[in-house]
Amino acid sequence: MRFHYTFQKVVDLKGNEKTQAEWMLSGALVELQAQERSLEELTSQRQMTMEALQAAAEHRTPLSKIREMQEYVDFLDICIARKHMDISRAQQEVQIKQDQLSTKVLDEKVWLKAKDKAQTLFQQNMILREQNELDEMATVRFAMKSL
Template sequence: MKFDFSFQKVLDVKEKEKEIAEQEYGTMKLRQLELEDQMDGLESEKDKAFDLYNHVNRKTVWELIEVQKEIEHVNLKMEQLKHQSQRIQHEVEQKHQVLIEKTQEAKMWNQWKAKSKQVFLKQMERQEQAMLDEMAVLRYSRRI
């Protein structure tokens, strides 16, 4: 006789939900890393603009205004990225919480399956032992 977990479909659904939660969490973490890379790139761009601004030797007012506009533009982009980064950080935390919950649910169902299998195996052992005992009794009774 083969062990069939009566809630296998539920377990499969829980495992699938866990996988989806892992993928969503991984995607959000990837987006967060990409955003951090963009912020680092903007920071280096801002440093370059400040270096240009600091080397004011023989520059026209127009060039200084252009550098200042570039710095303002970079600051504005960095501010936007900070807001986006905070939003993504919040989403990452939510996805992580969902992942933890789905992992716990899947683990609970897997433990239930394992316990059910153990009960099934013990029941099979008892049935087998009962059958062997009955065979032994029949053999003994035929000898008498």
Template sequence: MNYHYKFEKILDVKEKEKDEALSAYKNAVQAFENVARELYALLKKKEDLEAHQAEKMKAGLSVQEIRHYRRFIDDIEKSIHYYQSLVMNARNRMNWHQQKLQEKNIEVKKYEKLKDKDYGRFLMKLKIQEEKQADEISTQTFYH
């Protein structure tokens, strides 16, 4: 007697959905890391530029150079604000995909637990059937 789980196809579908959710989550994490890396690079660039400007201020700067540095820092700050919003969006997307992945994991575990219980019942029925056959054989040998 072979074991066949009645929800095997559903379990396969749920596992496939879980794998897709895992892939989407990994992509979201990668996108978040890329955007965060860009933001970090801009923040570092701004910090370096401000340190360089402070160094030059000690030696003396013309008004034109001060304006040039200020314009450049303002442009970097605009980029920083833009990338901060991108990082927030990427983090939210990553958290959403993580939540979906957790939900899919729970669904798969439910079906796996059902399968384990069903297999346990199958083994119990098989054992009872074997015991009945052994009883019949012993009864028949006793009568003969």
């Protein structure tokens, strides 16, 4: 006789939910990394523009060109500030997804533990049943010999 867990579909569902939560966390981490790379690019662009602006200020560069470069630096500063907010939102999303995954992992563990307990109980009952059958066979043999 094989062990059949009544709530196996629930256990499978909890496993699937955990896997889905892992995928969601993975997606959130990818988004966070993309935002961080974008910030690095913006910071790098700003640094290069500032260096070009300083070099232009040292040479005889028209004021309109220097103003244009300064406006671009100001624009990059705004982009960098927005990117920091995007990164903050992405970090919050990662935290939410980590919390959801933790909940799903815990939920799956509870159901797996319940399944393990049911399987252990089933095995103990099977051992007890087999022992009773062996005892009954021994009793019948003893009774047959004593006749």
